[in-house]
Amino acid sequence: MKRLSLLLAAFLPLAALAHEGHVHGPGETEAIATGPVVLSEEAIKNLGVQTVEANLAPLQRTIAMIGRIEGLPERLAKIAPRAEGRVAEIFVKLGDRVTAGQPMLRFEPRTVGNPPVILNSPINGFVVRQEASLGQALNPDTVLMEVADYSQVLARGMTFESPDLSLIKPGQNARVRLDVFPARLFEGKVQRLDVGLERESRTFEVYVLLDNPELQLRPNMQASVAIAIGDPQEVLAVPQRAVLGDLGNLFVFVRDGNTFERRNVVIGMKAGDQVEIVEGVLPGDNVVTEAQYQLQFATSPAKKAEAVESHGEDGHAHGSEKSEHKHMPTWLWALGGFVIGGVVFGLLLRRGRSEEAEVR
Known part of the structure; x- marks a missing residue:
């Protein structure tokens, strides 16, 4: 039994080795980088970074x-038509561009003896509605x-x-600004506006006249409308899309x-796609x-290299010494300890039985 105690005492340090080389403690996470960020030219190019210079600009509320x-x-x-009859011939179709005086259709009056009538376009423009069909019976109030x-x-x-x-x-x-042309800004003037609010929705409507020579509108x-009010003021301004956060x-x-460098800012008035910067940016900043x-x-x-090095020192060293060996998982150490312990215990048990037999 004395020998058994000595062998067990020699085995116990093996269990302690299972803890040596422990890497991560509870709650340990990778360090988060703070402060200015320095990037390579290649990284800047890959990200597609673009900047504008903050300058004084006249903004209106x-x-x-x-x-x-x-x-x-x-x-x-x-x-x-101005009389009853039927459609005899159609000269245009939906979407056609027409000029003032151009024939649109021909209809035959119902009154016997009246000659066919040609209906002409009174203005230049596009056919935006076409409801006529050959042989269709017409009344004076039928819109064909x-x-x-759309030049304007x-x-x-x-x-609200x-x-x-x-x-x-x-x-x-x-x-x-239109949803389909987000990069374009169309300028116009207020032409007409409501004299009061809508009774049900409590909304107020304003109509802005826009030139449309290319017929893109x-x-x-869908659109967003910004109407300038008040007098222009010289303020430090940047595009609204540059400002992030809540x-x-x-x-x-x-x-x-x-x-x-990330800088906290305080904003002021907004005008179109520009916003006033009250605090946080100086003129000339990109x-x-x-x-x-x-x-x-x-x-x-x-910073990535520093984080990796710091992570290695904190996770792999005890005190001021770094671990110089590769760490085995804790469960593997435990399994090896149990196997060795079982073998040693079996040998000691067998040896003890042999000694008892010799004594007898």
Whole structure:
């Protein structure tokens, strides 16, 4: 039994080795990089980083509205017969471009002896409605076609009740941005506006006249309308897309060479796609406008190396000494200990029985 005790005492240190080389303690995580981020030219190119210089610019306070494009009522013509009859011939189709005086269709009056009548377009424009069919019976109030001129259109903006509504006047400058052309800004003027609020929706509508020489603006396109009110003021401004974060915790990224610094900012008035920076950016700073979202998660190569080295020192060393051997999993140490213990115990048990037999 004395020998058994000595062997067990020699085996116990093996169990302690199972703890040596333990890597991660509870709650240990990879360090998060903070402070300015330094990137290589290749990384900057891959991210597609773009910047603009923050400068003083004249901004006016604006009222923002949701809106859509509509045709002008005074540039819409309806084609209808003045007597009963039937359609005998159709000269145009939906979408055709027509000129004032161009024949649209021919119909035969019901009254015997009356000659056929040609209906012409009263304006230049496009056929936007075509309801006529050959042999169709006609009444004087039957609208057969519509022609619209879209060389100018209206952006109808809608907003809710506000004290600022009294500041909107015909002739004021307005800017319109369309969902289908997000990079383009269309400028126009307020042409007409409601005299009161809609009874049910409590909304107020403003109509902005826009030139449309390329006919890119079509009815029912979704738009956002911004109407300038007040006098312009010289303020430090940047594009609104450069500002990230939530209200009360806004920030931008400022580039200096290959270094990108995150700065908290305070904003002021907004005008179109520009926003006033009250605090956090200086004139001449290069503010990131593209890839700013990715920069939130970027880490400098040097900081990555420091994090790896620090992680190794904290996780692989006890005290001030670093572990110099490869660590085996704890469960493997435990399994080896149990196997060795079983073998030793079996040998000792067998030896003890042999000694008892000799004594007898």
